[in-house]
Amino acid sequence: MLPKLFFGYFAIVMIALSLAVITRRNPVHSVLWMLVLFFHIAGLYLFLNAEFLAAVQIILYAGAILVLFLFVIMMFNLKEELTAERFIGEWPIGVALGISILMLMFFSMSKITTGPPGQYTIEAIKAETHTKAIGKVLYTEYLFPFEIASLILLIAIVGAIVLAKKRG
């Protein structure tokens, strides 16, 4: 009973927070609601025994990406934003499209059949600690994708500098 109550709290608060993120007029408010949302997602990860990912979620998303968003919001004119129209004129079509995709997802959800369970039971992870277990999988089985990820980050660094620097 208690885990279900816990999940219910997280689900309701997270849906409310994501609605707040997309409807607020002031982008700074949106970013701050998103910060609270990311903390809730980290809590949900802890609930699912993924403590390394919870830490990464807080450090990387809340600490780095949202600060980047705040920096960019500082550069543009908020006064004009506060008086401008928030939504495009055809917004009911967008909402209807979203709801229809959601219905499709919920109808197909009853057909989920999960595969056979793997070897990493909670006891096995507890015996060798979560970060060590995830590191083993990451650096052996997923070594090549890991290298590609580092290349993507390098391209992002170079691309961001090239895009944002002054011409001339």
Added chain:
Amino acid sequence: MVPLEWYIGLSAVIFIIGVAGFMIRKNIIIMLMSIELMLNAVNISLVAFSHYLQDLRGQVMVFFIITVAAAEAAIGLAILVSLFKNKAAVHTDEIIEMKG
């Protein structure tokens, strides 16, 4: 024990909120934040599957998605900065050079 379907449902709802936010907002910064919302929704479902199938591959996938999200945010915001330098516009209806 919370059923797996609840997590998938929560993930679907947050994903759709992100999709709707991307489609209906005018402000490009909010549209980028909607993309982050969608990526996070997918991450929730991957971690839930990883927990219920007792397999760590889902969490490794989340790790890669977070990497790509960071790269995407950096590039997207750099594009936004250069756009703002050239046009001083952040609303999608003010960017009409390509007559789309």
